[in-house]
Amino acid sequence: MSEERRRAVLAAIVEGYVSTSEPVGSKALAAHTALGVSPATIRNDMAILEDEGLIAQPHTSAGRIPTDKGYRSFVDHLASAAMQDSHKRAIATFLADAVDLNDVIERSVRLLSQLTRQVAVVQYPSSQGAAVQRVELVRLGADRVLVVVVSADARVEQSTVMLGEEVADDAIAAANRSLNDAAVGLMPDAARVALAAWAARAGQPTWAKDIADTVSQAAQGGVVQRVVFSGTSNLARGAGLEADAIGPVLDALEEQVVLMRLLHEMASDGGDVAVRIGAETRTDALAHTSIVAAGYGRSGDASSLLGALGPTRMDYPSTMAAVRAVARYLSKVVES
Amino acid sequence: MSEERRRAVLAAIVEGYVSTSEPVGSKALAAHTALGVSPATIRNDMAILEDEGLIAQPHTSAGRIPTDKGYRSFVDHLASAAMQDSHKRAIATFLADAVDLNDVIERSVRLLSQLTRQVAVVQYPSSQGAAVQRVELVRLGADRVLVVVVSADARVEQSTVMLGEEVADDAIAAANRSLNDAAVGLMPDAARVALAAWAARAGQPTWAKDIADTVSQAAQGGVVQRVVFSGTSNLARGAGLEADAIGPVLDALEEQVVLMRLLHEMASDGGDVAVRIGAETRTDALAHTSIVAAGYGRSGDASSLLGALGPTRMDYPSTMAAVRAVARYLSKVVES
DNA sequence: CGCTGGCACTCATCGTGTCAGAGTGCCAAT
């Protein structure tokens, strides 16, 4: 019988702690919620919740705070909350007139950090690869060129290649022409074959192979995955996070690698939004933070992720709603 | 006579406070420095320095700490310090094998934040404009194209243009060809004229003008100036900054605009490294931080800036040395 | 059997008071 009420008590504790950031006691709970039972009863439930490891008390005579496991249980039993209307409008207007992919991502991450009042992270969409639209070689120095590859899916990849010898302008121009003749219009796999053949052609300079490799790689979706973030000042705002815990978090964000791995793991979580709470991130620096993430991109393959990162004591319902909503809108924009 | 010693006392106070982050008193000063005078004498000097507004005491029975003005005086009378050898090597190896401009900037900002142990900021080099090397139109939707402009100085600018009507593939392809014929090889000013003429040609579609404008703008050096930063976690490290002062600083960094203005102002300061201390930044959020900046770029025009931002209580000599050194090396790389 | 009121207990927090020490300013002496 008490099973359901215990859940309600846990929820009340989470909500109380999230809004006041102070341990919540049985008396306050009985007074300010509609549980309809006395403090003593709540205390009994609390004792059980504590046995189950869902809540803990910082010291003997303080109220209870949720543990990571407690948040997890709370989140798992959460009915998805509705999005505020004002937020819906904000999303629509915010993303309306972006000029290119970078701009879309930039706006999205700003938006998400404002909606959630947390640190927002957005992963650049990983391309499945698209036809090569144009290759351009730009001379940088006597023996260096910049290779620019424009794909049909509007990606623009660039990379420098060392030629290993001084090369005349017209040799570069000639390579540029034949390169385009060979690769333009081909999908990545076909392009790789064609480019290898191109580099192996009689009379090609030694550096042709390097260039061919670079172009192949670029066509295939680029080398690096990137994550951009915004709203880092939210980490410092309020009593969100202990002062000495925010340095490591900033490091982890700049590190990229950690974050990439984590997002990658979360991609396979299933459900529309994934949540990692505290120690679940399995990252020391993020031991006191949670991440709420959702995939976006061409429908079906949830290729890329975006999300919000904040203290474990965050407002999960509204954060999840905001992440879900931005992911949905961003999918629309990217798909088109 | 005491003029010179007072300077030495100020310097000792600055150095003491920087290294201990605690107010420094006359006794400690007499003991741990080679001033060769008694505490009482130092106290007299301190009284004068305080009258001049160069130092202050947090409360009656504490030692002195430098004011913004005190730091300023200290910095102004600083003989430029030598760079540590290990740092020199770090710079050389760090920037050695960058693959493109983004990579160079990325590495530089990382490097600078490590050397200074402060937040490093690097402004993207502002282009004076260079010849148009190639223009590419990529269809994004029925009525949208992505315009990619590659310049001879290895910049790649991109922007989306709304066409206002549905356009057939071959119309875009045709425009793409004639656009390149018209603009390639021209310097920005000439390109603008040529593009206007191109758009005004008989038989051109209505959207030609929008595309011409976009290309002109891209050729001219792009629209947005950007600043990247790294090492934000240094703000939280140690007793560098009050805990509640770091939020606003993070905001200011993400804001970009504030920082851009400030760097722009500093560009015209003269001298090889410019320093703004505390309130001199004339920015509330940065009231307790200082910025050390230096220009880099093609020799002569100090087109772009890079620098380090940290608490007013920072190690100015070594920060200035690091900023100067990175600026110098980066100039070499960009120039080539 | 579950809920409730009562009660004793624990422990963080806060205000007060005391004390030592650091640092100063001033003055007379060199």
Added chain:
DNA sequence: ATTGGCACTCTGACACGATGAGTGCCAGCG
């Protein structure tokens, strides 16, 4: 001009007790 001496001020640390929030447990009630 510099120095030693001295009285003074103020912070920070520590101890102490009062306060009160919150708990666990138990007996009684529906």
